[in-house]
Amino acid sequence: MAETSGPADRRLLIVEDDRELGRMLAELFTEQRYTVDLALDGQRGLHLGLTRAYAAMVVDRGLPVLDGVELVRRLRLRGVTVPVLVLSAFGTVDDRISGLDAGAEDYLVKPFDIGELLARVRALHRRNLDQALLLPLGAGWLDSEGQVVRLPTGEDVTLSGQECRLLRTLAVRPRHVHTRDSLRRGVFEGAQAESIVDTYVYYLRGKLGPDVVRTVRGVGYRVGEL
Incomplete structure (x- = not known):
């Protein structure tokens, strides 16, 4: 797990239990000039989401300790409004609906195209800035x-x-x-x-x-x- 400091408007939280994928995503977004925190399970992701300010979050659905959808639900119940993109190996309509109903803004099925992931996170980041006071x-x-x-x-x-x-x-x-x-x-x-x-x-x-x-x-x- 990596935690770094930086301005909240360029800080991204990635919650992914696959260490290799998590490291790849962290490097990818660092190259895009984000400051990245990487959590390897849902409980750590919840702690970071509640205690640090982020421009956006990328959350895997199938996490140990705390499922990604439940993580998003708990963040929303605690008043955290940072936009979230859920990554998942499950791509049925019901799976997408459950993720969006939990409070996620977007849902992307694995395997995904890197360019599409970057574009979706940029869109979430812009939306967050547009709504910020x-x-x-x-x-x-x-x-x-x-x-x-x-x-x-x-x-x-x-x-x-x-x-x-x-x-x-x-x-x-x-x-x-x-x-x-x-x-x-x-x-x-x-x-x-x-x-x-x-x-x-x-x-x-x-x-x-x-x-x-x-x-x-x-x-x-x-x-x-x-």
Whole structure:
């Protein structure tokens, strides 16, 4: 079993009792820039799921000590809402229904295609970020409900509604470069002034520092760090 530290928005829990498969999956997702924790049985997976924050979980169904479906059910009963993909050798409709009814968001039957597994976990990760009220900004956080940024120093900076919407749009997809036009249409509801995005980036930098939003020359903007 491997446990590592890293930001919660890129931390993945894999619960798999097949040591060789578990090690392969851990290496695979580490190459995709996730921080990976690997548990070899359901009880350890439950402990980690209850005590650490994750972007997503990949859980084998046929686990020792605690079955994967029961693991998901117990996490949901304890209020853990992290999206879960269940891996299983059982592919009947009833098996898939039981996994989804327990609270899993997705179900993938073994043997599986590696590309499909990666794509499904990326989709779960995006869904988790889309629904999150707290989003990481380097060593700080954006509270999109309270329209407040918590700086690494512990200081809180209040944003306007438009500033918050712009920063949240960037933070939800931290490695994506947004064009000015897509931000103008998506954040500012198609405002006519082409300079409106640049204006609000200027406001954000004035409040939070020059690196909070990075310019990608010739393309647009992406989220930076506080």
